[in-house]
Ligand SMILES: Nc1ncnc2c1ncn2[C@@H]1O[C@H](COP(=O)(O)OP(=O)(O)OP(=O)(O)O)[C@@H](O)[C@H]1O
């Protein structure tokens with residue numbers, strides 16, 4: 001027994017060490033492979049999958065079996081059905097298992113007081129993060145490998161090609177990569193393992209559900225809509241959908257992109273981004289990765305916008321983009337940038353007024369976040385514009401582009417205002433979390449609070465002349481909604497002309513931004529603000 | 534080797550370390566002594582680059598610990614007062630992990646691990662699980678880990694705490710050996726006699742402030758003040774006390790553990806006059822010794838005010 005066990009340990013460890021010389025990974029793998037625990041997990045995993053396959057087989061047999069004359073029916077439908085069942089079960093298991101493999105590792109080092117011992121060695125923060133991530137990922141990949149024989153079973157029935165199996169497994173692997181990174185990411189933020197695990201699990205389930213619905217909508221629209229028969233470019237972000245179209249290509253801005261590749265690249269890039277951020281949070285180590293984190297963040301999000309919006313305009317929308325789309329996506333960029341400010345524009349050393357220097361946007365983990373948020377909003381909004389231009393049926397006309405420019409101005413000034421609040425909050429609050437929460441609260445109030453104000457207006461019931469409606473001028477969405485014709489809404493009377501609301505809103509938020517930025521250094525002097533520990 | 538300059542660490546309203554300056558030359562073994570909460574751990578963690586001081590700094594080998602923590606880390610071996618151990622890991626795996634983490638080349642790892650196991654007397658335990666070792670063995674294992682990369686400066690935070698007397702002696706022997714190997718050692722403790730016989734320097738800290746520091750002998754000299762004579766009598770204790778108090782060369786007199794303790798204020802080297810006076814007055818003297826002033830007495834003497 002101990003010989004076999006020792007051999008297994010040695011084999012796995014050697015494989016691990018030859019992939020990358022990382023002591024953290026070697027140690028984690030070694031302890032994880034010890035004893036029967038790993039063996040039981042592997043057995044349980046394949047058993048579960050076999051059970052799912054068996055049930056699927058029975059149900060398919062009941063449905064189609066009699067038509068085929070009963071007995072051993074080997075038609076393509078069964079092959080596809082079985083492979084889909086296998087993949088969905090694996091995605092569900094992966095969503096539950098992958099983050100939990102890594103979410104405890106870094107937080108445990110802290111609560112067990114071993115992190116300080118690691119910090120004094122020559123292990124870098126990057127190696128600690130990568131080692132923990134790889135330990136989880138390799139274990140997960142081992143489980144995936146265990147399921148290959150079962151994939152072979154469904155393969156026997158036909159209906160799926162070897163290429164489809166390979167692509168599906170590649171997507172499962174990249175999905176596991178992302179989810180393990182989610183675990184490492186949260187683990188680097190919390191010293192309590194329970195908190196890290198809980199949030200990792202919630203995040204993983206959130207990713208699962210979001211990608212599930214995006215893929216569902218993207219594929220269903222392909223199947224049932226007349227006109228184009230193209231899948232949405234982001235349909236395979238959830239690899240559970242892979243058996244339905246692993247090898248398909250989808251149009252993005254007039255180019256055809258393999259949708260599996262899009263998902264694979266986005267999984268990998270976002271996973272990498274999470275790992276990079278995690279490595280700046282490893283205790284007792286100073287790492288400055290502002291440049292790589294911010295650059296990767298920018299590239300990943302722009303790619304996401306391009307693939308998502310570019311694909312959407314060509315497939316799901318199924319019509320030439322209208323002004324209403326501008327309102328929807330413009331406001332998405334706005335909300336995203338405001339929420340982003342919570343992460344980037346807080347904790348900034350307010351003593352140094354480098355708010356507007358572009359170089360500082362990539363220089364330090366904390367400084368330059370304000371500029372970076374603005375840069376990001378600008379780039380994202382420009383990417384959005386590009387998707388509209390490059391769409392096959394692109395909407396031209398002076399009206400469209402004038403609205404685009406006005407909404408752009410509103411977007412930038414609103415984002416500047418909210419980020420400046422982040423800067424101000426972090427020069428008052430002691431902890432960065434409080435500052436970030438302020439920014440998020442501010443964003444929620446701005447976008448939700450005023451939705452209520454306008455939605456209270458019921459033509460025929462409300463008094464259209466009430467001065468309350470003037471508050472609408474504070475709502476960033478007013479000009480966006482108003483400028484996007486086809487966004488039908490009955491407007492109350494306001495003292496300020498709604499057609500010029502873009503100008504008012506921009507001015508209000510610019511002034512708010514300037515006030516907040518000017519108050520920040522004084523507030524920092526008085527309250528101290530967030531300090532790097 | 535180690536120089537602490539005006540180190541101050543403030544936690545909220547509490548000043549844990551207050552303007553502390555210390556020097557320890559290469560090869561020295563310094564006992565860093567103070568009661569609970571004096572700021573020993575705080576000071577050591579600053580030197581170990583794990584804590585940022587509020588002001589002041591420390592230098593190891595001339596390198597600033599605040600400015601260049603990465604360069605300090607290979608030079609020091611820090612053993613924390615409370616250390617964590619991985620479970621489900623064997624002794625050699627534990628050491629192998631840290632050896633790899635210290636980037637000791639693979640070819641040398643085995644012999645390095647054998648060396649430290651030998652030194653810490655754990656060679657027989659190399660294949661045991663870390664969690665199954667006794668507390669004393671775990672302590673030694675942690676020390677073995679600390680020695681892997683052959684650090685110049687050892688920072689040991691209460692390495693003997695929580696050990697039974699026997700394990701304490703073993704740790705003490707081990708530290709003596711390290712001292713003989715020429716390592717510079719800063720070792721904290723609040724249990725004094727343990728350090729007395731192998732430290733050549735002492736620093737006493739109290740409420741974050743340095744009370745006294747220097748060579749062990751020097752400090753003993755400084756703190757001695759007067760010689761205490763311990764006199765054992767067969768009977769007539771009360772009378773003897775009154776008699777001694779009447780002598781010119783004797784100051785305060787009290788009873789301690791059945792012995793009469795008289796502080797001698799006369800000329801050095803003429804303590805025998807007291808014995809002669811007792812004898813001529815018919816007191817039956819059983820024993821007559823000059824009390825050794827040890828580190829513990831110094832410690833109590835120096836810290837008396839603040840503790841009370
Ligand atoms: N993280 C912290 N936050 C707040 N106060 C702290 C912190 N760490 C230590 N202190 C305080 O600083 C003072 C010095 O603590 P320190 O641990 O350095 O003492 P010590 O000399 O090592 O004591 P002991 O002999 O008990 O180990 C104590 O009063 C302690 O309460």
Ligand SMILES: [Mg+2]
Pocket residue numbers: 573574575614690
């Ligand atoms: Mg202590």
